[in-house]
Amino acid sequence: DAKTTQPNxxxxxxxxxxxxxxxxxxxxGTDYIHWYRQLPSQGPEYVIHGLTSNVNNRMASLxxxxxxxxxxxxxxxxxxxxxxxxxxILRVVNTGNQFYFGTGTSLTVIP
Amino acid sequence: DVKVTQSSRYLVKxxxxxxxxxxxxxxxxxxxxxYRQDPGLGLxxxxxxxxxxxxxxxxxxxxxxxxxxxxxxxSLILESASTNQTSMYLCASSSRQGxxxxxxxxxxxxxxxxxxxx
Numbered sequence: 001d002a003k004t005t006q007p008n009x010x011x012x013x014x015x016x017x018x019x020x021x022x023x024x025x026x027x028x029g030t031d032y033i034h035w036y037r038q039l040p041s042q043g044p045e046y047v048i049h050g051l052t053s054n055v056n057n058r059m060a061s062l063x064x065x066x067x068x069x070x071x072x073x074x075x076x077x078x079x080x081x082x083x084x085x086x087x088x089i090l091r092v093v094n095t096g097n098q099f100y101f102g103t104g105t106s107l108t109v110i111p
Numbered sequence: 112d113v114k115v116t117q118s119s120r121y122l123v124k125x126x127x128x129x130x131x132x133x134x135x136x137x138x139x140x141x142x143x144x145x146y147r148q149d150p151g152l153g154l155x156x157x158x159x160x161x162x163x164x165x166x167x168x169x170x171x172x173x174x175x176x177x178x179x180x181x182x183x184x185x186s187l188i189l190e191s192a193s194t195n196q197t198s199m200y201l202c203a204s205s206s207r208q209g210x211x212x213x214x215x216x217x218x219x220x221x222x223x224x225x226x227x228x229x
Binding site for chain 1: 205221
């Protein structure tokens with residue numbers, strides 16, 4: 001059973017904000033929410049992660065719902081280089097920090 | 112720069128061959144993982160290892176085995192390659208403790224090996 005669900009694809013115009021949603025209704029109190037992205041012909045790379053509070057870094061922001069059953073990755077100004085598959089992942093601490101991947105959202109950025 | 116290195120980017124093998132995919136990490140990570148990635152299915156965990164000589168089955172271990180003789184190296188073995196094992200294979204590593212930063216408990220991935228079995 002998938003631990004995270006995401007839309008298969010989304011589109012955004014260049015230089016506009018993008019909100020990528022993720023549902024993780026079975027999350028437990030100690031599970032972390034991670035986001036990775038995969039550019040063409042590369043392995044996934046870290047974007048951001050959080051536990052309960054919203055998080056910001058130079059790449060993106062992560063907004064976590066109060067009940068933690070959903071989260072949103074926010075790219076503040078999409079660029080063509082942000083076109084990738086974005087994975088929302090649960091890191092389950094009590095299984096040794098194992099990652100549980102969803103099928104990802106393919107983001108297309110339109111010039 | 113921390114690295115996970117997979118020995119081949121592209122590989123073509125014949126049905127029935129024994130295939131070895133090698134992965135090496137230089138971060139002294141305890142945990143290592145092998146995934147396969149197929150269109151529409153995302154990343155699926157094949158095997159993982161929490162320590163040298165230890166291995167655990169993931170979600171789809173059938174047709175695969177692994178070897179971890181040294182901490183830095185984790186090998187995926189296809190005992191008798193079949194066409195349905197044509198896929199992108201990704202190796203990852205992470206540290207045991209939970210801090211979520213790449214190079215600590217976040218995962219660091221290799222660039223992948225695209226295997227075609229003909």
